[in-house]
Amino acid sequence: xxxxxxxxxxxxxxxxxPVMCYIKPGAAGACDRYANHNGELVRVDPHIILERTVSxxxxxxxxxxxxxxxxxxxxxxxxxxxxxxAGTTYPDYKPxxxxxxxxxxxxxxxxVVTEGIFSYCGVKVKIDTDRYLGPETATVRxxxxxxxxxxxxxxxxxxxxxxxVHHLTGGSKKEGRVTCxxxxxxxxxxxxxxxxxxxxxxxxxxxxxxxxxxLTEERMRVGCGSATIGMFxxxxxxxxxxxxxxxxxxxxxxxxxQAGKLLDIPDTGIKMKGRRSxxxxxxxxxxxGTGWGGTNISDxxxxxxxxxxxxxxxxxxxxxxxxxxxxxxxxxxxxxxRPVETEMPDALKQSVARIQENCEPALCTVLFMxxxxxxxxxGVTENPVRLTRxxxxxxxxxxxxxAPVYVWPGGGITYMVDVTQMPANAFGYVPTPALVAPIExxxxxxxxxxxxxxxxxxxxxxxxKDNAELLPWPRPGPIPGQGG
Ligand code: SF4
Numbered sequence: 493x494x495x496x497x498x499x500x501x502x503x504x505x506x507x508x509x510p511v512m513c514y515i516k517p518g519a520a521g522a523c524d525r526y527a528n529h530n531g532e533l534v535r536v537d538p539h540i541i542l543e544r545t546v547s548x549x550x551x552x553x554x555x556x557x558x559x560x561x562x563x564x565x566x567x568x569x570x571x572x573x574x575x576x577x578a579g580t581t582y583p584d585y586k587p588x589x590x591x592x593x594x595x596x597x598x599x600x601x602x603x604v605v606t607e608g609i610f611s612y613c614g615v616k617v618k619i620d621t622d623r624y625l626g627p628e629t630a631t632v633r634x635x636x637x638x639x640x641x642x643x644x645x646x647x648x649x650x651x652x653x654x655x656x657v658h659h660l661t662g663g664s665k666k667e668g669r670v671t672c673x674x675x676x677x678x679x680x681x682x683x684x685x686x687x688x689x690x691x692x693x694x695x696x697x698x699x700x701x702x703x704x705x706x707l708t709e710e711r712m713r714v715g716c717g718s719a720t721i722g723m724f725x726x727x728x729x730x731x732x733x734x735x736x737x738x739x740x741x742x743x744x745x746x747x748x749x750q751a752g753k754l755l756d757i758p759d760t761g762i763k764m765k766g767r768r769s770x771x772x773x774x775x776x777x778x779x780x781g782t783g784w785g786g787t788n789i790s791d792x793x794x795x796x797x798x799x800x801x802x803x804x805x806x807x808x809x810x811x812x813x814x815x816x817x818x819x820x821x822x823x824x825x826x827x828x829x830r831p832v833e834t835e836m837p838d839a840l841k842q843s844v845a846r847i848q849e850n851c852e853p854a855l856c857t858v859l860f861m862x863x864x865x866x867x868x869x870x871g872v873t874e875n876p877v878r879l880t881r882x883x884x885x886x887x888x889x890x891x892x893x894x895a896p897v898y899v900w901p902g903g904g905i906t907y908m909v910d911v912t913q914m915p916a917n918a919f920g921y922v923p924t925p926a927l928v929a930p931i932e933x934x935x936x937x938x939x940x941x942x943x944x945x946x947x948x949x950x951x952x953x954x955x956x957k958d959n960a961e962l963l964p965w966p967r968p969g970p971i972p973g974q975g976g
Contacts (some may be wrong), residue, residue: 504528509582509609509922523922538961539590540576540915542894571953574894575605575930576918577961581871582609587946588871593937594953600937602950604872611926613862614655615678616908618646619694619702620712620854622740622786622815625650626691633687637670638663642688648713652686652696654678660925672925678858679911679919679927692782698858699912705782711851713815717744717785718773720815723850724843725751731839734760734810738795738819740778740786748772760810761803761829765795785814792821799829811840817847857910860892860919864905864931871946872933878943879933880905888935893918907931915963 503514506526513521520527520536527536571594579589588606595601619625625642626632632640632652640654659671677684683697695703702709714720717739725746728735735746746752747760749772766777777795781788789795792812799808806827813820822840823831836844869876882888883905890897890905895913900906911918920928941947 502531504531504533506533507582508580509924509926511923523920523928525920525922525928535577535579537577537917537920539578539956540574540893540918541956541960541962542572542574542915543570543962543964572891572894573603573605573932573953573956574891574915574918575607575932576893576915578605578607578930580607580609580928581868586871587949590956591946591949591951592953592956593950601934602937602940602945603932603934604940604945605930605932606868606871607920607928608862608864608868608931609922609924609926609928610862611660611924612657612865613660613675613860613927613929614640614653615675615911616859616861617652617654617678617696618857618859619650619652619696619709620648620852620856621650621702621704621709622648622713623650623704623709623782624691624740624780624786624788625652625694625704626688630691631689633689634674634684635670637667639667639671639674639686642691647716655927668925669923672921672927675860675927676919676921679860679929680917681911696856696858698856700856701854702856707782709854711816711818711848712854713739714847714850715815716742717815718742718749720744720813720847721746721749721772722751724847725749725755725757727843727846728811728840729755729757731837731843732811733758733808734762736762736764736792736795736810736812737815738777738785738787738789738792738812739815740780741775742769743774743777743785743795745772745774759803760808761800762810763797763800765797784819785816792819793823793831796831799825799831801829804829811836811843813844813847815847816851817844820844858912859908860911860929861906861908862927862929864890864907868931869905873944873946875944882935882939882943883933887939888933891932891934893930894932 503516506513506515506521508526511522515521515528517528525536527534573592581588588604590605593602628642630642631638639659640652643651643653655671655675660668674684681698683695685695687693692705717737720737721744737744747757764774766774769775778787778789783789784792806825808825810823821833822836823833826832866876869879872879890899892909893914895909897907897909918930
């Protein structure tokens with residue numbers, strides 16, 4: 493039960509967010525998070541409490557570095573109160589819904605939990621693929637609505653930045669609603685189809701392989717074309733005359749590369765298209781695409797010019813391979829010094845398999861990112877900036893649904909969390925639109941008092957368990973009950 497309501501006739505007015513729904517008896521509000529149950533406003537979802545367990549495959553590591561580990565499997569509190577299902581502090585003058593005290597190793601601790609309503613939030617999506625998803629800054633759409641953009645690619649991954657206050661509140665009503673749905677589905681571990689202007693259609697689901705233009709991606713590159721030449725040069729020595737690792741970013745050529753030079757691999761007279769960066773390293777050998785090594789080519793010979801007759805000879809052998817080993821072909825030069833594809837010797841098949849073996853499974857990673865604003869911090873302390881300082885001073889630990897977060901340096905409490913580390917369906921929404929996400933602040937009770945905490949609202953852990961759902965912690969395996 494909560495006190496965030498006022499009754500009008502038989503309806504209850506919920507004031508847990510700015511929408512201020514009037515809710516009939518037996519009905520739920522617009523977000524399905526609050527309902528009118530026999531005249532009382534109730535939070536529909538159970539409040540989630542995590543209990544440490546090893547029977548569900550929790551990782552057996554010492555908890556909280558520092559101090560001597562006493563050899564117990566876990567070290568620290570065995571019960572953790574999350575903010576999932578806790579309720580919010582709106583309209584921002586109230587203490588957080590639960591401020592819970594417990595004792596850990598003789599020290600009085602307090603965890604302050606609240607569900608934050610985040611208009612300023614988004615997700616950063618890392619998609620492990622070499623395939624070209626679209627130009628940087630291109631608009632990313634869901635259901636035809638702009639929900640974010642393509643940002644700089646990283647080593648072996650394409651990155652998307654979705655959500656943010658401009659898409660949530662700055663566009664049309666539909667854009668805000670679709671953005672909110674997209675963020676919530678991705679954060680709750682569901683799959684979402686995204687289309688990129690001038691690029692690909694990609695199905696994204698946290699912890700699962702991306703599907704690009706209908707093809708499930710299997711592997712993440714072991715390195716760029718140049719790095720792959722360096723890593724495997726010795727394994728090719730004596731077995732082949734030339735190797736080209738085709739890569740949209742940096743294509744590598746064994747005979748010209750420094751690794752080939754140091755291994756005394758002779759020149760072959762190969763001529764590459766594209767822009768030579770340094771010996772054996774070529775940029776822009778083709779356009780980006782979904783073909784070999786993230787280029788748009790399906791025939792790798794398209795990136796070669798004619799072999800130099802002064803150096804090349806008939807019978808010269810050449811392997812062309814992509815950065816993931818997904819594509820590979822073996823050639824011999826004919827009498828006219830033209831490469832002719834032929835059956836690949838077993839020794840070279842093994843080297844291609846070795847490249848594949850060194851590529852990790854391709855996954856989508858979804859990091860939820862939000863800023864805990866002053867109003868949310870006011871639910872923790874009467875002087876919100878003190879909470880920020882306490883986090884920066886590492887006196888207060890921030891978690892989201894019990895999962896560790898990364899707090900950005902600089903101002904505010906801007907954090908990121910891996911959604912696969914959180915319990916299922918940890919995220920909700922309100923139709924303003926904004927996402928509702930759990931956030932917890934844990935600190936010593938004495939530190940809480942010192943930063944001006946709402947000491948009158950502190951309650952013991954034992955007062956909670958009756959009405960809560962207990963889940964194992966750390967959360968085991970994939971998100972339960974959500975997709976493949
Ligand atoms: S949208 Fe949900 S939280 Fe907001 S007022 Fe309505 S029922 Fe309450």
